[in-house]
Amino acid sequence: xxxxxxxxxxxxxxxxxxxxxxxxxxxxxxxxxxxxxxxxxxxxxxxxxxxxxxxxxxxxxxxxxxxxxxxxxxxxxxxxxxxxxxxxxxxxxxxxxxxxxxxxxxxxxxxxxxxxxxxxxxxxxxxxxxxxxxxxxxxxxxxxxxxxxxxxxxxxxxxxxxxxxxxxxxxxxxxxxxxxxxxxxxxxxxxxxxxxxxxxxxxxxxxxxxxxxxxxxxxxxxxxxxxxxxxxxxxx
Ligand SMILES: O=C(O)[C@H](CS(=O)(=O)O)OP(=O)(O)O
Ligand SMILES: [Mg+2]
Numbered sequence: 001x002x003x004x005x006x007x008x009x010x011x012x013x014x015x016x017x018x019x020x021x022x023x024x025x026x027x028x029x030x031x032x033x034x035x036x037x038x039x040x041x042x043x044x045x046x047x048x049x050x051x052x053x054x055x056x057x058x059x060x061x062x063x064x065x066x067x068x069x070x071x072x073x074x075x076x077x078x079x080x081x082x083x084x085x086x087x088x089x090x091x092x093x094x095x096x097x098x099x100x101x102x103x104x105x106x107x108x109x110x111x112x113x114x115x116x117x118x119x120x121x122x123x124x125x126x127x128x129x130x131x132x133x134x135x136x137x138x139x140x141x142x143x144x145x146x147x148x149x150x151x152x153x154x155x156x157x158x159x160x161x162x163x164x165x166x167x168x169x170x171x172x173x174x175x176x177x178x179x180x181x182x183x184x185x186x187x188x189x190x191x192x193x194x195x196x197x198x199x200x201x202x203x204x205x206x207x208x209x210x211x212x213x214x215x216x217x218x219x220x221x222x223x224x225x226x227x228x229x230x231x232x233x234x235x236x
Contacts, residue, residue: 002136003173005156005180008143009101012108021135022112023126023159026142027151028200029080030102031117032216034226034233036082041091044232047103054098063090066098070207081212105142117226117233120155120216125223127162129236150198154191157184158219192217
């Protein structure tokens with residue numbers, strides 16, 4: 001099985017996804033938030049790229065969520081913090097979500113046969129589902145503002161280690177995949193330190209979202225695997 005890691009959205013040419021399963025990773029915070037929203041009972045998450053699109057798509061009973069510059073968008077119901085997506089608020093509801101990097105990355109991956117949302121929180125479950133889908137796998141690190149982001153890279157390494165532990169066939173990976181696997185192995189016992197010291201981690205802590213950084217750094221605390229079905233991510 002071939003595993004390819006892509007470092008950021010800007011590197012995600014559509015032909016790299018053909019006939020593959022894509023796992024889109026935005027640890028801080030979009031894909032962690034999507035996992036939290038589905039765990040809280042949301043009916044589905046509709047990822048969109050722009051604020052205008054999100055507003056245009058809003059229908060009765062749905063929620064608008066997302067951020068720009070790490071802050072909730074004016075007039076939206078929710079921001080991009082997993083903490084906000086409680087059962088009381090989201091159960092049974094569709095959520096239209098737009099974020100700076102994560103929802104763009106999800107759109108870039110749409111050419112894949114299957115699109116999953118991966119995070120540290122659901123890495124093992126995500127790896128299991130991807131193996132069941134029996135395609136080569138592309139791990140798209142959303143990155144931040146078209147650059148590589150450490151938290152997404154180390155999560156790609158964790159998912160590769162879970163694929164190795166669970167799968168029966170040998171994995172072949174690109175050099176970035178091998179590097180991220182090495183990064184994960186060398187930092188597994190102090191992931192929070194790594195992530196809280198990353199550019200995005202520091203930015204979120206500065207804006208008062210330190211609890212999100214802690215929550216998003218937890219490994220394998222969820223078995224939810226968000227999967228694209230039509231225009232929406234649902235529990236796979
Ligand atoms: O809200 C977030 O955590 C980030 C904000 S930033 O652009 O990295 O500052 O957006 P995301 O799309 O979840 O990476
Ligand atoms: Mg991010």
